[in-house]
Amino acid sequence: MKNIRIAVLSAILLAGISCKKEDSKVTANPEAKTENPVSNQKIVSISGGVTEIVAALGHEKEIVGIDVTSTYPESLKATAKDLGHVRSMTIEPLLALNPTLILASDKDINQDLLAKIKSSGVKSELFQQEFTIDGTKKLINQVAKALGNTNQQELYDKIDADLKQLQPIAKKPKVLFIYARGNMLMVAGKNTPMANIIEIAGGQNSANDFEDFKPLTPEAVVQSNPDVLLFFTSGLQGSGGVDGALKMPGVSQTNAGKNKKVIALDGGLMSSFGPRVGEAAVSLNKLLIESTK
Template identity: 60%
Template sequence: MKHIVMLAFVLTAAISCKKEEKVTEETTVKTDSVVSAKIEKIVSLNGAVTEIVAALGHEKEIVATDVTSTFPESLKTTAKDLGHVRQISIEAIMALQPTVILATDKDMSPELLEKIKKSGVKAEVFTQEFTPAGSKKLIADVAKTLNHADYKALEEKIDTDLAAVKPIAKAPKVLFIYARGANMMMVSGTGTPVEKTIELAGGKNAVTDFADYKPLTPEALIKGNPDVILLFDSGLGSLGGPQGVLKIPGVDKTNAGKNKKIIAMDGALLSGFGPRLGEGAAKLNALLSENAK
């Protein structure tokens, strides 16, 4: 009789364990499905937005970007480059089966914007303001779109980095040249992101008689008479380095040309106005301070 009772107890315990294992397995599957449901397939069509998405910990969810999304560099091997936002087609975006499309209204054609809105995919097109406050707002907007509540550290990083900007006794006049080889050079007027970074870094724009960008001319160079000429790293490389810049007609008649004050920075760091805004301003400030000596 004792053996029968013992056997019954063992069988009951075994059945109970089986049920517990089944419940545990079902719970795991259910949990996994919840986790999987939260994974997005993000198409980001702006460099600053891409930086924010990655900084918030969602880099692995980015499946495609635009040409301005150069940071973090690891995206070059993990995300598809769709090219410039002016040339991207809705078909190229939809072929990736995204669950979220993020962009800014800068440079985006009304046609693409309308097609994105009608795509049926969750999409947010932000208006980007090129100020520290604007960068913080963009961070908050992107974070909220991704249901990400913890983003204050990225906003605080901007203030911390900007605190490293040192006063320059005499603000240098800085001329920014956007170059893609000697046959394609534009000069920055007022209202550009680069102008805003120059001002944050303690310099002032050498060209103020027109807005946005215009083709570079010897007359504009001589009239602006910059103390420093600034380019993107890629632009400086396309001209063959500082020596190539010094060969541009009119440069030799400027203070920058006479003193060989040519500097360059990474494009996204200089003009992105994302989480690294303060970092970029501080780096430019250091370069301007060094060249002021």
């Protein structure tokens, strides 16, 4: 079961995720400067969420290497070398880029790579990524400090402005997130990133009798009885669209199945918990409101 959980979390990180409760809040600095600093850094960023922050802070052109979860901004595909997944990444291709700064998240990085990065002599920062709104702001602050940047305020403001667009939902719909990739079908329980974004968007996670992710079974789906099924866009497409989702085990016996309530969002947007986290919450909020009509 442990191996299954690691596999699904790693796979979901292709769009970027995991979960940890935030203990402290970040206070924005109203006097923060807004100019983009000029730098000659050569950055390797091996975390999708961290990469988004680096780019949003004005340092995209300094990124020379990324991991497979770094899918946004898309322009990086043409300018930065894809080093693969941090679980299987080796140090040699990374150091061949002659980086001056290596940035990484503690999620899923293999310990051999981490040890070699620390002993390489290259300046590096390892961040604890916490998939909440406050956790995102904390990560932005930490990445900005590592870059010698003072543009955090702009990103805090964007998140706050986006979140103000959330509309209340009178009766919170029960939402079941299904991760579908190939023959793998997993559902998200409590204390997962997907449960977090569902709740931020105004819904409630329907699978709260277990933690993390577990294989989809008819019993689990029926027991959770969701009002709405939520997928990554790619996962829904690969499952045969809405019709395919409605044929999944147990779905026809749920409110979602009976009412054909199936929604999907871009995986990178929904799971990165970077500067676009408010944007993701608002997009999901709109879909949930539509699903209640």
